[in-house]
Amino acid sequence: MSNQIRPQYEVLVASDHQILEIGVESAVDTFTWVVVDSRGKAVVHRTMDRGESGEFSVTVGADEKDELWADSSMERHFPQGDYRVRLYHGAPNLRNTTYSGQFGKLDLLDEDAFSVVSEPQQSATEGDDSDIGEPFRVELVRGGPEAVTLRSSPVSFQGFSEYLRKRQHEGGPFDKANSWPAFGDGPYRAIRDAAREYVGRSTVHSFHDLVPAGYLEGKLDETAAQFPRIGLPRDAKTAYLPAVELLYNYWLEQGGLVQTLLEILARFQNRRNRGRAPLDRFDVTPLMPLRNKLWGYAEDEVHRMTVRRRAVEYEYEYGLSLIGRAVPRPSTVVERRHGFLEAFHQVLFLAHRYFKELDDLTVQADAFPLYRALRDCHIVLSQGTQNQYGEMAVAARAEFLVMQSILAEPQMREFLGGRPMTPYPEPWMDRVDAMKSIQGWTDVSIMHFNDLAVIGEQLVLTIRLGSWADTGVNGTHAATWAQAFRSAIQQYAAAYRTATGVDLSREPNAQPPAILLARRASGGRAPA
Template structure:
């Protein structure tokens, strides 16, 4: 014990080095600048006791002597603590445009119980030039008026020959890039008064392209240790540890109101839809919409192709940035996942890759955040919702709440956290085993995985799982239970064309014991939403806790939305959103009651399994195995295989495209209701914006529900009994009618 105390005391007496990086012209700090700290040695390899000028001039970096790597915080400083006494070299590891080939470093001598300060001052000399134009003409005297366009040009010394891989400029919303050189931005001034242009000038690491930034797709990085506060830049994905250094630039100006001009003669008058105001939950809805699209089969297929087949496959910028995180997660999971049977490596690797894809893309607050400023602003504009500025800024500064002094969380989860003040927050990998046995894992609180089980339910009603089961039974030479000899539609099909998939199908079939059963999924469907499957495999259903009111409440909300949209489209009427708000509160309450039992794990597990089923069915070999319809434009390659199997087996003839729409749109709608803090909202503005924001999804769900079940949720005069009828019952009735007509 005495030795332990002495070692701790010795560590406390050790010294430290603090490195600061800033612009010498403006004094602005350089945030996220990479600093490498080396132990100082002579060219002969002898440790230096002090900073000998001649030896320091001849110093060359040696990675074997690297003591630590740090990144400057919001104040432009980084601290290297607990250093043994001696000489150290602090090297700046980002580019300096004025001297691209130069290596900037300084020597510091560390003494026990002292902090040595090292300062790098670079004359970046950032310049912002703002001009104004009206009706495509430059304004004389450079005067700004509401309605004019403001054009900003940003430069730092020496940036002329540099491309975006070395230097990049990111402007804050509502400023948008103008031209292709990356230095010009523009916006339209919509209000009078003070205006500000803000941007970040980003400098790449030395010898490292911007696209190789680390941390992509991983949980939000917090400088200063776990739980430290996040900046708006970090939330925007602009500044993540290991990426580019950032220098903030800004320029202020005034915009005056135009003097009204008298107009005479014949005038045309038109009415527009009711104006609304931006609300602070717009960033959450945008993240939900973009994150669920990131989990789509199209992105999943591109990720697998990029991982296993072609690293240069064409993907979106967002997916390319997150690929680093997904690849790291895949490598970590692959080493931990094992299957207890032979010849299954192909399937094991596919399973690990799918888990990594879902892990990284389902986190609503994973870096880089799922914001696409140009597309997000265009989406809001189409919904007639004003853009109140940068969604990342609103998320960081207005929407997210701080719990336990430092952890950022969604407001709804913050309310839940305040109900449990006695339960500690645990950080995986940093606490003791006892802490991990009792506590709330920080990742679940600050970066929840947004997946709804309703997606899996509608995929199962669309016969995705049943199709794969029929194929694996044929693969094992099994006749379906209850089927007489000669009545199996697949009995006479030859499966030789599936030979290239033999190893994958073998692993999938052998792994059946480790997959969720239809019974387990069915009980969880009922616990979450009060819905259940219908069939021989799920008879003798005995649920302990069912959401019997969910269907009626959700369908009531959809009917209210139809009425709201009619009013909102009428330019002579201001649509009343209070009924929508009350319906949202009711659905939110019911959903929160079902967020227990297997809520945290079963939805993601079901998603992983069904994505793999889609990928297997989407393989070209199945196009030859099943009689698919080539001329039908299915959006995803697995879908025609499912419809072909349904035709062979005599199942429902409703296309799987409608069930896919129910899965996608239902998940987005329910996520926005579940994770919104609706119980604490009493003004209708947020419900008004919610209805407008999710209009394509709501009306898409209503149409798909009518196509699948025959119930039209858009007609007036709701039938409570019909609204509360289980979809599986309606589907069985339609199947019976289909078979009777046949």
């Protein structure tokens, strides 16, 4: 026996009752059937226990007290229109007033549809001399992609700057962030503590926290129910998971953010690094706030994470490597997540193939291969959701926010220069590109690495935290995910092609990006 719900009548008159034939498997102890109108609103529903038989015949529209109608004053029959019947595992949350709030966390077992008309349909007979009617044309019109806004990361440099601005002048510990002239590391410590507090308060409670802004607006409530639930550890009671991924740090580290500040800090301390020394004329006046922050950053070096520590965690969570003198030898890494890159790129490749089928009106797009790829990638990621996961990502993000804040100081641009006509979205970016140009590292802009960081984090969070391995999740959920994140998927593939030269929309290339980036920068000098 399989879980199924079937209406006995596909079309019925408004005054008639509908009969639902329901079958549930032995693993389902409690189930709920619900009738939903064309607006996505629940008209009537009922929660039942399976019992021994597992087969039920329910007459809907009869005046039964244990059936919950949306409007208690309405007559016990269906108005004219189209309806869907759904079978869920479990009982709804009736304290919530929306469909998604009541049924969104339940597993959908099966669904079907029926229609209600005002008058009985007349069947044609052989003696009917009436004309069949004039032929008509049907024009297939492709609806363009809906205008949705990519949800910005819950933790961003712009968000942190606004957070710090609001917290200043409150008489608290963050007032010293921009106080000068002053001696000591007070301004740096104020920024560091603010970054830690800002990142630590950003968490994910439901899948809706990850959906692009504006996607659910104007859609039926049932669309929200087609996203998977947030998967929790077995001993967890609430959804309280970090809203950051260490993948963000990996891509910005590959883009040269960390190495840029290390070069400036070495010159600030009068230390010469290996090779060229183009920063010999770098001088910081003691009357500028940049001096306080660089001093505090140098003094706090023993409390920051090293490149070595981040590198081994990149290997553990994603199987991604760095190339450089400070990176530990591969033999020192205990566990490496080899399958992530192949699984993640397979998801992106199959998503592009699904988009192509979706835009072709002559075929029916099949999202099942994409669902299997999402499931496989989720399982690989879950294996790395142990040990330092969460703590490492939160601490590293706070440190990178401090780096971005220091590079965003106006005096940095006065010294390093930059391209004033290039539309950098954040003020620290042109400093990184200027340093890469000075040092001869690579000509790929930090903007592309920032796209990989921000969008990659968003996509990986939806795969890691979504319960893609649950038995109730299927191709419908994968199709909804792909359509919601279509713009993000395409932008990530475009940025990856610009940075590495590999087009993920054509092939799921699993070659490590560190090797691709080193090969692309072979004409110059790649940062360690």
